């Protein structure tokens with residue numbers, strides 16, 4: 001049994017050198033796969049996710065098609081090499097649960113009523129896991145959906161906040177996720193001011209919860225700007241090709 005390390009060092013910094021309100025370095029790219037209708041690569045620190053979207057396309061099997069909207073099918077999966085110890089490729093209960101959580105969050109961003117009887121299929125592969133994989137996957141999925149040309153209310157931006165050694169921190173890394181006192185993933189449709197996912201593991205006081213939510217909003221606003229830049233660049237490229 002490994003001992004819990006000190007998460008906040010004497011100079012107030014975290015194990016990876018960040019201050020409590022700092023995000024990890026991030027990278028986002030869309031259109032990374034040739035065989036999907038939409039795709040993306042999202043890196044948050046050492047967490048790496050690939051997402052692929054197919055559709056909207058005719059729903060198979062047909063009897064599952066919904067008359068008034070598209071059906072969203074979502075799979076979150078961790079590759080065997082994504083974790084320290086090899087993970088079985090067989091979907092775990094956790095992956096099945098997270099697929100549902102991600103589907104519900106993603107569904108609220110897509111204009112599914114525009115595509116009756118269709119399916120939209122979303123696959124996320126965790127290539128490397130270092131905490132925050134559900135949110136990085138959700139953002140990757142959202143970017144890939146936009147890349148596929150599917151109309152959305154907004155692109156999803158998300159970050160986790162939590163508590164480590166009594167300090168409210170932004171964007172947990174793996175030791176903080178594992179040893180910290182609280183972990184609260186938050187996802188939003190930023191331009192609408194809507195929260196699409198929020199979970200809380202561990203415990204925080206009401207005061208810490210409020211402080212954490214404020215910190216999450218700040219992080220989400222930075223991440224949202226990055227997403228918009230990535231999308232703008234892509235659509236500017238298309239515009240240039242077309243002109």
Ligand code: ADP
Nearest residue numbers: 083084085087129130131132133134135174177
């Ligand atoms: P999230 O990845 O959304 O933070 P959790 O709160 O369940 O989800 O955190 C799990 C984290 O634990 C992963 O991000 C990963 O860094 C780490 N981990 C290590 N081994 C495993 C494993 N076998 N399955 C899931 N997570 C693992």
